[in-house]
Amino acid sequence: MNASILITGGAGYIGSHMVLAAASAGFTPVILDDFSTGHMDAITQGVAVSGNIADRALLRSILAEHSPACIMHFAAKSLVAESVEKPELYWKNNVEDAAILMEAAAEAKIPFIFSSTAAVYGMPEYTPMDEAHPTAPINPYGETKLAAERKLEEYRLSHGLNYGILRYFNAAGAAPGGVIGERHEPETHLIPLAIRAAMHGTEMKIFGDDYDTQDGTCLRDYIHVLDLCDAHLRLYNYIQTLRPSQPASERIFNLGTGTGFSVREVIETTAKITGKTIHAITHPRRAGDPPALVANGSRAKNILGWKPKHSDLATIIEDAFRFHQNERIS
Numbered sequence: 001m002n003a004s005i006l007i008t009g010g011a012g013y014i015g016s017h018m019v020l021a022a023a024s025a026g027f028t029p030v031i032l033d034d035f036s037t038g039h040m041d042a043i044t045q046g047v048a049v050s051g052n053i054a055d056r057a058l059l060r061s062i063l064a065e066h067s068p069a070c071i072m073h074f075a076a077k078s079l080v081a082e083s084v085e086k087p088e089l090y091w092k093n094n095v096e097d098a099a100i101l102m103e104a105a106a107e108a109k110i111p112f113i114f115s116s117t118a119a120v121y122g123m124p125e126y127t128p129m130d131e132a133h134p135t136a137p138i139n140p141y142g143e144t145k146l147a148a149e150r151k152l153e154e155y156r157l158s159h160g161l162n163y164g165i166l167r168y169f170n171a172a173g174a175a176p177g178g179v180i181g182e183r184h185e186p187e188t189h190l191i192p193l194a195i196r197a198a199m200h201g202t203e204m205k206i207f208g209d210d211y212d213t214q215d216g217t218c219l220r221d222y223i224h225v226l227d228l229c230d231a232h233l234r235l236y237n238y239i240q241t242l243r244p245s246q247p248a249s250e251r252i253f254n255l256g257t258g259t260g261f262s263v264r265e266v267i268e269t270t271a272k273i274t275g276k277t278i279h280a281i282t283h284p285r286r287a288g289d290p291p292a293l294v295a296n297g298s299r300a301k302n303i304l305g306w307k308p309k310h311s312d313l314a315t316i317i318e319d320a321f322r323f324h325q326n327e328r329i330s
């Protein structure tokens with residue numbers, strides 16, 4: 001029988017791609033999702049369980065039935081603006097509920113891989129940003145992801161939990177089949193917004209064009225979701241080689257390409273790929289948007305042997321566009 005991986009949030013954008021990647025690598029994906037932001041039809045493989053990560057009895061029964069070789073924890077609330085309005089909801093879901101899952105992993109001695117974010121760094125003090133960059137989140141979402149990272153370290157110290165952390169910069173793209181892709185509500189990510197504006201002829205907003213960048217708009221580091229999933233499988237192999245005494249600093253990896261694309265470049269590339277004109281209107285800067293967020297991903301490259309293969313901007317947008325075209329038909 002194949003070993004299984006428990007994928008929390010497997011009905012969401014990145015988790016649903018991890019389900020495919022885990023199955024392709026020979027694992028049986030077991031998905032735990034409460035469908036608060038996920039979609040049942042995004043689950044294309046494996047065993048789906050509907051429920052919350054904080055349900056101790058459910059966790060016990062899943063772990064007893066499937067004995068997963070690893071837990072990959074994607075389930076979280078991740079809208080920055082919502083986190084500002086409802087910080088308690090974010091703290092409960094992303095920290096307190098996640099800690100219940102971590103405790104179950106620690107007690108059952110199951111390795112744990114956590115989806116973290118560049119939002120733990122806050123405003124860049126230098127760029128490209130490596131893992132040693134100070135962590136000073138500037139919104140409750142980033143605070144909760146950093147607090148969850150710290151909880152993992154507490155469980156390592158108290159229970160010997162074996163864990164690894166991936167700090168994603170901007171996840172983007174979709175599996176090339178066009179069946180699963182990015183579906184957040186509300187959507188706040190630039191690439192799906194640009195594709196929708198192209199497809200529907202609606203206006204989109206550029207927040208600030210007076211930054212100190214090549215064309216005045218913000219730079220972001222986009223990673224194809226398939227490359228993110230590959231990093232998870234590599235990290236799974238890597239953490240088997242770690243000793244419990246190895247601290248957080250040896251368990252954290254940035255995932256980014258090291259190249260930033262500006263908002264205008266993304267919009268222009270999307271217009272080219274979709275063959276449509278995009279009506280982009282410049283608005284004032286938003287508070288808290290750094291001019292450039294670009295990763296130094298050398299640790300993941302050197303230690304995990306990770307090399308992004310799908311993360312050129314055109315491939316990302318083509319794959320995402322295929323998904324959005326299918327979404328319109330269905």
Ligand SMILES: NC(=O)c1ccc[n+]([C@@H]2O[C@H](COP(=O)([O-])OP(=O)(O)OC[C@H]3O[C@@H](n4cnc5c(N)ncnc54)[C@H](O)[C@@H]3O)[C@@H](O)[C@H]2O)c1
Binds near residue numbers: 073
């Ligand atoms: N999308 C990005 O660019 C990005 C960047 C950095 C980090 N991340 C992190 O990656 C992870 C996945 O993000 P995504 O974009 O796929 O989000 P998503 O909202 O599409 O997926 C999250 C999934 O988790 C589920 N979920 C949430 N809380 C739950 C709970 N308490 N119990 C069970 N299920 C629950 C949701 O129903 C959903 O299916 C998150 O942890 C996020 O913080 C995402």
